[in-house]
Amino acid sequence: MVFGCIQFSFTQDLLGILENEQENVPKYTSATFKMTRIAIGHSIETRKKGILEIFVANRFWNTPETRTQSFFVDRLSSRIALEYGISDRLSFGAGGTSFDGLFDAYLKYKLVRQRDDGQGSPFSITLLQNSSYNSSAFPGTTESFSDRLGFTSQVLIAKKFSQDFSLQIAPTLVHRANLSSTDDSKSHFAIGFGGRYKLGSHLSLVSEYYYTANPIESFDVYGPFALGVNWELGDIMLQFMLTNAQRIEDGAFITQTRNNFNFKNPNLNFGFNATYVIHFKRNLKK
Numbered sequence: 001m002v003f004g005c006i007q008f009s010f011t012q013d014l015l016g017i018l019e020n021e022q023e024n025v026p027k028y029t030s031a032t033f034k035m036t037r038i039a040i041g042h043s044i045e046t047r048k049k050g051i052l053e054i055f056v057a058n059r060f061w062n063t064p065e066t067r068t069q070s071f072f073v074d075r076l077s078s079r080i081a082l083e084y085g086i087s088d089r090l091s092f093g094a095g096g097t098s099f100d101g102l103f104d105a106y107l108k109y110k111l112v113r114q115r116d117d118g119q120g121s122p123f124s125i126t127l128l129q130n131s132s133y134n135s136s137a138f139p140g141t142t143e144s145f146s147d148r149l150g151f152t153s154q155v156l157i158a159k160k161f162s163q164d165f166s167l168q169i170a171p172t173l174v175h176r177a178n179l180s181s182t183d184d185s186k187s188h189f190a191i192g193f194g195g196r197y198k199l200g201s202h203l204s205l206v207s208e209y210y211y212t213a214n215p216i217e218s219f220d221v222y223g224p225f226a227l228g229v230n231w232e233l234g235d236i237m238l239q240f241m242l243t244n245a246q247r248i249e250d251g252a253f254i255t256q257t258r259n260n261f262n263f264k265n266p267n268l269n270f271g272f273n274a275t276y277v278i279h280f281k282r283n284l285k286k
Contacts, residue, residue: 029114032124032160033168036083036091036108037273038194039208039226039241040253043168044126044158046110047085052278055081055095057248061269075099075266079248101136102249114160123159128152130250134178151175152251154192164198172210174251181218188255189213202232206241210254224257226271239273 033043036053047053060073081095094105112125130152133145151174158168170192179186190212197205208226215221228241244261245253246269259267 026115026120027117029116029124029160032114032158032166033194033196034204034232035230035237035239035275037239038168038196039206039228039230039239040224040243040245040248040271041170041192041194041208041210041250042108042126042128042154042156043194044110044124044156046089046091046108046126047083047277049085049087050280051085052280053083053093054276054278055079055083055093055273056275057081057271057273059099059243059246059248059269059271061246062265064265073270075246077246077248097248097252100134100247100249100252102132102134102247102252104130104132104249106130106250114158123157126156126158128154128156128250130154132249132251147177149177150251152254154250158194166196168192168194170194170210172254174255176251176255183217185214188215190254192254196230199229204230206230206239212255216255220258221255222257222260224253225261228271235277235279237275237277239271239275241271241273243269243271245269245271 033045036043036045036047057079059077061075063074077097077099079095079097081093083091083093085091089110091108092106096103106128108126108128110124110126112121114121114124132150134148134150153173155171156168157170158166160166172190172192174188174190176186190210192208192210194208195206199205206228210224212223222244224243224245226241226243226245228239231238244259244267245257247253247256261267
C-alpha cells in the first residue's frame with residue numbers, strides 16, 4: 001500500500017515536470033502560406049533542411065494582332081528553378097526564364113517566427129535577396145557583365161490570423177544597372193500585398209498586388225496583380241492564376257508589367273506554377 005502511494009506520487013511529480021517542460025517549448029505558427037510563393041511573388045515560407053524543390057512557372061497569353069497562333073495561346077514564358085533548404089530557416093534557389101533571358105538566384109532567411117502561444121512575435125518576418133543576370137541582346141549597345149545585373153531586396157512580413165486566413169506585406173527595393181532611358185531611376189521602391197484564404201483541406205484562394213512608388217517613366221507600366229487558387233497534392237503543389245504579369249523574375253514583374261489587369265489581349269494572362277518536393281532524408285517527410 002505504501003509502495004503504491006509512493007509510486008503514484010512519483011508518477012504525478014514526473015507528469016508535472018513533463019508538463020512544465022512542455023509549457024516552455026515555443027509553439028510556432030506553421031503553414032502560414034504552405035507554398036514558397038503566394039501566386040506571382042514569394043511568401044514568407046522556407047523549406048525544411050534537406051528538401052529540394054523543382055519549381056516550374058508558366059505564363060500564357062494571346063496578342064491583339066489580327067494574325068495570331070491558332071493553337072491554345074500566342075505567347076509563352078517559362079521559368080525552371082531548383083530551390084533547396086540549407087537549414088529549416090534558410091533557403092537557396094536559382095533558375096532561368098525563357099521569355100526575357102533572365103537568370104536569377106536568391107537567398108531567403110526566416111528571421112522571426114510567429115508564435116501561437118501568445119508569447120513572442122505576433123507575426124513572421126523573412127528576408128529575401130535576389131540577384132538576376134540579363135542574357136538577352138541589348139540593341140546597339142555592348143553592356144558589361146555588371147550592366148546586366150539586377151537586385152531585388154524584400155522584407156516579407158506575414159501574419160496567420162486563423163487556420164483559414166493569412167496576410168502578407170512586402171516592402172521591396174529593386175535596383176537595375178541597365179536603364180531603358182536616362183529619365184528612369186535605377187532604384188525603385190515597391191510594396192506588395194498578398195493574402196490566402198483556405199477553402200478546403202488542400203485548396204486555397206490567393207491574391208497578390210504590388211504598388212511601385214517611383215515607376216519606370218520611359219514606357220507605361222502597371223501594378224502586377226494576380227488572383228488564383230493553390231492546390232496541394234502531397235509532394236506536388238499546383239498554382240493556377242489570372243494575372244497581368246508576363247514576366248516571372250521578381251524584379252522584372254514588379255517594375256516592368258506593361259499591361260493593365262483586364263480581359264483584353266494581352267492584358268490577361270493565365271499562370272500555372274508546379275512544385276515537386278524531393279525529400280533527401282526520409283525522416284524529414286511527415
